Amino acid sequence: MSGAVARRRSSLLKLAMLAAGLAAAGLLLRGIGLAPGTDWVDRWVLGQGVLGDAVFVAIGAAATAAGAPRQGVAFLGGYAFGAVEGTLLALAAQVVGCAASYGWARAVGRGWAERRLAGRFGHRLRPLRDVLAGSPFGATLALRLLPVGNNLALNLLAGMAAISAVPFLAASALGYLPQTVVFALLGKGIRVDGAWQMGLAAALFVVSAAIGLALLRAHKAGRVIEDDQG
Template identity: 45%
Template structure:
């Protein structure tokens, strides 16, 4: 029987893995939106308040919901409605972080080799910038008031950063928005002034971190170039 050589199967696997990764994410997101079961679970406060079992159900359902990039605000509002401000914040933070980490590992399995092979030098530069300051890079992107959590999970997975700084930055970066949506679910009224202050604070914090991160990346690149050319540092 004729066997397929590893050299011939390598390109096929590099193409098959990202195709499976994207197909799984798209199919899961469509099904979760179309099938009312999981959304009904998140809306069922009686079930979610049912002791330890209810909290396990919430963590499992909300983690799956966030892993497929569906709106975290839905799960956060349900957490505030079911558990109140403090416990709700803890629950949605645990669930959203677990979902993001699941997306991170899925992207690492399915997309890293493809990104290295197809994007070449462009991906290498992006990977080097993220890997130089992994925690601050992800934290800055998480704090931005706009953007896709799913795309950031995929970016973290295909890059070379470790899962621990990714998870820690996800916890801290998602905390401000988690607090706001849980407070709304718990019935705490946030007027327009507070919403404006919180949104402006997030924007300023992300901007400051972004500028600082860019400066560190530029300094690191200068030092690296100087070391390669044998010139003394300026």
């Protein structure tokens, strides 16, 4: 068995274990009455109508742009609005946040971003930046579908590479969607004690991760990552 195949199998096993943990953790949190990070949602979003929607998108976008996990925004969207509306509003917040950090890196922050990415992992990220420049939509989509990775770092890389905003943001939105649905379902399940929503979230998480790994394997971005790990 080659090293690359072994790494992929190990990654899939870890993803399966993580997905199973989603449902278990959600049930536990609901059972003991803890839903992390929901205080501001309870105060400023729930029951506030359109104003609450705007507050959620604005805060979610700012958090995403600053590097907060986009999955957390999706979780809170599901908690506040339910699976469907929560997915749409969380996705809007994620894309706005993505556009903000991408635009900042491209317009005024390229020097700062270069310094930030020139540290310990900079030598790993530079080849990936070149791949993004060569195939902005395909590389971005493959990377966004993975359940791991640094959302902010990818935004900065894209901005520094000055790739076209349209394919980058379109691929980001499409790639964000599966995990946004997953975590919105999880957030809704915790709020309404919906065990089936959490089970469905875990299953969808495995499916979306497997698709992301398959796309990454076929794409040059995957070969860059494997070369770095080899």
